[in-house]
Amino acid sequence: MIYFVDFSMPEKKSGIEHAELKRLALFRDHGMAARLLTRDYSPRLHWNLNEAQVSDAESMNMFDYFQGALAAASQPLTMNDLRFPANHEGLDIQWHEDEGRFYVLQNGQLYRRVSLFAGTQQVSNVQLFDRFGNLYRVDQYDCRGFKTMEQYYSQDNKVDMERYLHLDGSPAIIRYLKNDAGGNEVDSRYTLLDYQGHDYDFDGMKTFLRFYLDEVAKHDPQVSVFISDRTMIDDWSISHMTAKAYKVLHLHNSQTVDANDPAHAALNYNYAYALHNLQDWDAIVTATQKQTQAVKDRFKPKIPVFTIPVGIVPAATLSIPHVPMAERTPGKVIAVARIANEKRLDDLIKAVHQARESVDNVTLDIYGYENSEDNFAEPKKIKKLIKELDMGDVVTLKGYVPNLTPVYNSAQIFGLTSRMEGFDLALLEAVSHGVVGLAYDVNYGPAEIIENGKNGRLVDLGNWHQMADRLVKMLKNPVRLQEYSDAAYTSAGRFGAEPVWNAWVQLLIDANSKVADKEG
Amino acid sequence: MDFLLDNRLVSQDAHVVKEAVDQYKLFLPSHPDAQLLITQYTPELARILAKADIKPNRVLSVFNLLQQAVHVPQKKLTSEQLTKVPPVYSVTPDGENRAKVEDADAILARISYYPKSGEQVEKVEHVDRVGNVTSIDTYDCRGFLSRTQTFHRNHALATEQYFTADGTEACLNIFMNNDQGQLTNTVCRVMNSRDEIYEYDNLEQLLGITLDRYAKEQDGVRIYTNEAHIIPTDITISPIG
Structure with a gap:
């Protein structure tokens, strides 16, 4: 079995999750079972998986696994289903519309506070208060309708301990949160209770995840292949597994902080640990030949480096009717990227601003969630720039939108100003819908997808003036723009499923052979 | 039935234990069926009784009632x-x-x-x-897990779970600060075999209810004691002698 390891499957997905979903679909379409292995506890996980069309059989969350809740039946739990202590009568239940939650009072004193999952009548969590008004516990409910976790609070209102429950309510996992010698909060211990008759202690998430992965591999009758998709959270755990397994380091982005200097630049911190310990891995995957060569040149790995594009254009997309440029919104530029520093969306906004001096109908729609790092520093910066340039009517932040097909079918140009890209799935999706790519020429994805001067244009990294010029030239020449669009539709055929599948098959052949060797 | 409530029996001081045993012996002639009543949590009670040569059926521990562990063989x-x-x-x-x-x-x-x-x-x-103590499991000397305690970040007691001899949770106690800022048992929670939850102000209240329930099954229960602090109960309490 092949496993794709990630922290979760959030509602708002990044490129890595989208790549995993495409890969999962590829394996499904070829009749080979694959599983998405997620690490983190998430009460909404099964809704998110369902929305992403991932079945219970295709996913294995670590907490679900040990809680015995991998395939629990869904029975929505509403306020009316909640049971309060049998010896407490005459409770006063009030709905607070402004907060979207129920208050339960006993003799006028707050006793419980019940929150619902947004947009539903389903109970999300219940806060419990003692007779002195202390919040002492929060009971968290899974979206499938059962209590899944109890959070215990300290006297100063911090979480001290979390008990994750089996379906029968008995504890499965206890997480302790304590302060270290420096007074910093740490996950100081995880205890897995009564797992196959024993209690196991872990000093943190890394060792707990390793144990989980080992258990998955031990119970897998086939050769276990683990793809490290979220290397920063799983590299240590996968590389320190003791069970027999084939371990794959997947580079979803540039391995160096300066993507255009792969031979000398400092390593991307997401991959540094793994790249310094390649002896613990069995293979590396990159999305482009260029990145594969750069990795080989610099690290001279003794393990194979496979080039497997993360973008797969389904056959159905390749045969969709083409939307002519004349039927698209004139001057519509889109960007699909989370609003984060490395995406350099400020450059794109400045390019559009300059282009409007020549083409007054240019507008820019940015699709992607706001990165919360440094208290939303980058989204704040972008909003400030839009205001400073008086572009409020021109640039629109659309947020995360799951289905972008209508957007692709109405846009003319896709702008990409990232400092680095491992691939860029959104660019490929846009191109496959006839949107013309206009991107910085950075390692590694854009040049793989955009054939410069044929289906779009590449400009020098950081040169947003050049990008503005190209934008103006494209929009002022509808015939050329249509040619780019026609070529874009055609070029997507290079990313059909079969070449990608064949590349995965090569990796699986290597896995079978290597794990057989490990077994001696 | 008469009970002599005397927690001195479970003292760590051998002299105090002897005083309690002697008083019980003096009490017996006027109350021949009397049992000693212990309201203090004492996982080593069976050892203490053996050492003091007191038969287990002459002593009733409210915690044993709560934990359904009155008759548990040594393991x-x-x-x-x-x-x-x-x-x-x-x-x-x-x-x-x-x-x-x-x-x-x-x-x-x-x-x-x-x-x-x-x-x-x-x-x-x-x-x-x-290096923090995250939890302490206390085992009854008869060989079963009796109690688990966990601790706040400041090392103060946070929760206490008491268990029956077969491992079922008998009650869960929460410790938070009272309105004077002192650590107090602020909630005592019990789940019965029908999955019904009962909540009490504290463990003492639950112990009192447990004792009252036991007393209702007996005839004419009286408690004799000179202890100033006893659990809340409906049973008639009289001073000794």
Whole structure:
């Protein structure tokens, strides 16, 4: 079995999750079972998986696994289903519309506070208060309708301990949160209770995840292949597994902080640990030949480096009717990227601003969630720039939108100003819908997808003036723009499923052979 | 039935224990069927009674009532018999009546044995990687897990779970600050066999209810005691002598 390891499957997905979903679909379409292995506890996980069309059989969350809740039946739990202590009568239940939650009072004193999952009548969590008004516990409910976790609070209102429950309510996992010698909060211990008759202690998430992965591999009758998709959270755990397994380091982005200097630049911190310990891995995957060569040149790995594009254009997309440029919104530029520093969306906004001096109908729609790092520093910066340039009517932040097909079918140009890209799935999706790519020429994805001067244009990294010029030239020449669009539709055929599948098959052949060797 | 409530019996001081036993002997001629009543949590009660040569059926522990452990046979429980310690962990002696549980070089827990018991497990103190005690498991001297305590970040007691001899949770107690800022047992929670939850202000209230329920099954229960602090109960209380 092949496993794709990630922290979760959030509602708002990044490129890595989208790549995993495409890969999962590829394996499904070829009749080979694959599983998405997620690490983190998430009460909404099964809704998110369902929305992403991932079945219970295709996913294995670590907490679900040990809680015995991998395939629990869904029975929505509403306020009316909640049971309060049998010896407490005459409770006063009030709905607070402004907060979207129920208050339960006993003799006028707050006793419980019940929150619902947004947009539903389903109970999300219940806060419990003692007779002195202390919040002492929060009971968290899974979206499938059962209590899944109890959070215990300290006297100063911090979480001290979390008990994750089996379906029968008995504890499965206890997480302790304590302060270290420096007074910093740490996950100081995880205890897995009564797992196959024993209690196991872990000093943190890394060792707990390793144990989980080992258990998955031990119970897998086939050769276990683990793809490290979220290397920063799983590299240590996968590389320190003791069970027999084939371990794959997947580079979803540039391995160096300066993507255009792969031979000398400092390593991307997401991959540094793994790249310094390649002896613990069995293979590396990159999305482009260029990145594969750069990795080989610099690290001279003794393990194979496979080039497997993360973008797969389904056959159905390749045969969709083409939307002519004349039927698209004139001057519509889109960007699909989370609003984060490395995406350099400020450059794109400045390019559009300059282009409007020549083409007054240019507008820019940015699709992607706001990165919360440094208290939303980058989204704040972008909003400030839009205001400073008086572009409020021109640039629109659309947020995360799951289905972008209508957007692709109405846009003319896709702008990409990232400092680095491992691939860029959104660019490929846009191109496959006839949107013309206009991107910085950075390692590694854009040049793989955009054939410069044929289906779009590449400009020098950081040169947003050049990008503005190209934008103006494209929009002022509808015939050329249509040619780019026609070529874009055609070029997507290079990313059909079969070449990608064949590349995965090569990796699986290597896995079978290597794990057989490990077994001696 | 008459009860002589005297928690001195479970004192750590042998002289105090002797005084309690002597008083009980003086009490018996006028109340021949009287039993000693203990309201203090005492996991080593069976050992104390054996040492004082008092038959178990002459003593009623309210905690035993709560934990459904009035009649529990003695069972040997050494560290080797702590079945929940995975075989990959090592248990090594660590001084008199002590051992430690380790995974590689990391200490995971410290085990205490009841003195002169042939290494009958008394407590298991679990520690985290930064040296905090995260929980303490207390074992009844008859060989079952009786109580688990966890602790706040400031090391104050946070929760207490009491268990029956078969491992079912008898009650869960929460410790938070009262309105004077003092650590207090602020909630006592019980789940019965029908999955119904009952909540009390504190453990004492639950113990009182437990004792009252027991008394209702008997005829004419009276408690004799000179202790100033006793659990809340509907039973008639009289001073001794």
